Amino acid sequence: MSATLHRLAGTSPSLDPMIDLVAEDMAAVNRVIVDRMRSEIPLIPELAGHLIAGGGKRLRPMLTLAGARLLGYGGTRHHLLAAAVEFIHTATLLHDDVVDGSDLRRGKRTANIIWGNPASVLVGDFLFSRSFELMVEGGSLRALEILSNASAVIAEGEVNQLTAVRRIDLGEERYLDIIGAKTAALFAAACRIAAVVADRGEAEELALDSYGRNLGIAFQLVDDAIDYTSDSGTMGKDAGDDFREGKMTLPVILAYARGGEDERAFWRDAVSGRRAGDEEFAQAVALVRQSRAVDDTFARARHYGQLAIDSLAAFPGSAAKDSMIEAVEFAVARAY
Template sequence: MGVVIPLEENKNKQASVKPLVDLTRGGMERVNQLILSKAGSDVQMIPEVANHLISSGGKRLRPMLTLAAAGLYGYKGENDVLLATSVEFMHTATLLHDDVVDESAMRRGKSTARMIWGNQASVLVGDFLLGQAFKMMVDSGSMDALDVLATAATVIAEGEVMQLSAAKNMETTEDDYLAVIRAKTAALFAAAAEVGPIIAGKGKGERKALKSYGMNLGLAFQLVDDVLDYGGKVAELGKNTGDDFREGKITLPVILAYRRGTEAERAFWRDAIEKGESSDENLERALGLINKYGSLADTITRARHYGTIASDALAPLPDSAIKSALLEVIDFCIDRVN
């Protein structure tokens, strides 16, 4: 299932994450080694559950942001690797917990850990990874980096609770939803980028620039994910098209279609989302209404807006290969809808 998404004309060159991958390759090799080491435990189930998700793919964009943000300022030590691994463990723990809360069956094209080992194991292994993440933050010796990442962990948890409070509530506003994804998704992007200049010994101006870049990139990233759930392909998503609808998730395309609809159409959304009437037939109708009111195109427009803010945050920085790669990542995240 899917709909036609009206987009701006294609660019001559498709944006790619490859420049960032190439520039951070050496650091990411050390990150991947550290991931395998720190995911180990004498308790057999812990590495089994952790490696199920860790080895299942994903571009590891967040730790690459940490390495690149440190590299922007010529950092040469090993603390970027420690903090990048911490960021990835925080992200992985969040996914393990998310899948339990959302009762998800599929993640990155594979059965979720909760479907194989159960909810309890998923939550507890997520806690183990968070513990390891904080140990690595301490090992970095930077109290400022620890403060930024610890604050992000708190904000992410708040975002999860905010999302739970908004679940299946069709009165959720666009502002409400943006607050959720700012906390739940964008906060970790922001922290991942901000710790780079911190360990490179830079000041508030550099920190604020990278934090703004990460925060707005994260918002754009999540909004495009919302679009892909209604207009993407299973192979790209690593889950089934329409899973957000089936799980009763309130995302921006739904909010816009609901707000713009007739009373009869709003009644449909309340039945589908709030009462859980998420049949394939209702999914088809939901897709039709989302298309009718231009909800996907407008969500993409908002993603581009945040992408522009992310780009502007880096504008004062001197030109460099890393800066160019970070700018291209913005276009890459948004161009996933093409």
């Protein structure tokens, strides 16, 4: 029988079991990260370190480490690949903040605000380059193929999202394509490479890919919903950023589809940028709530979370499996 969401009823899901499980491996990954951020150009480690040390949970590399534990891998090759995953993620964040013009990331001023857009883009490029060095050193062409493909898919997803900004006609299918590429692809790759380093077959690869991909979609759905339910202190970014940037996330797609003509006129003006102030954001929050668009976005997240958990059904019970199930519960529970 597969596990289900909220199996830990009465407790708050936490990443602590996974953090504790991979603590020793994560310390080794952190040493790789610190070592490979070094450069004779002082700005590079200064700017990269600002984001890497900025309070993120490093969920993606932890998933690589936990997946390796799930499969009983006892070597060290996954340390280099987990560090590569973190560098890919950090590079995409640096680039995203430039594209979005973001002011806050994890509650701190973004690197582009402190050092400027050119420095952020170039240091992001440096981290991408370092990630590929680490992939090569990892000694697996298969892992290199998986992570390099994920990097390309992420970039495609970001371009797809850029061309979809302020498009009121964006549908749910294209939205899911975007988040599947820009967010879920790296979750999937981070998990899948655990099967590669453990020398497991295609079935295990695909199961871990499915786990990571569905977790990533659930994670992004919750992120997009809480943009309309939380303040900047809770989110680590400015509340309403997606609204002001004209992003058609699922709460807006659903609220627009369910609205009357007055509501639809409001959304057309808001998404186009003509009505994007604080008062309009408050109105948008009211509309996504009264249309149950936020509730249904959270429900979609729970659905994908359950798919992630179901993907682990073939693996025997273990502390690693339990921690990976609870990581899904944690990702979804951020909504509450």
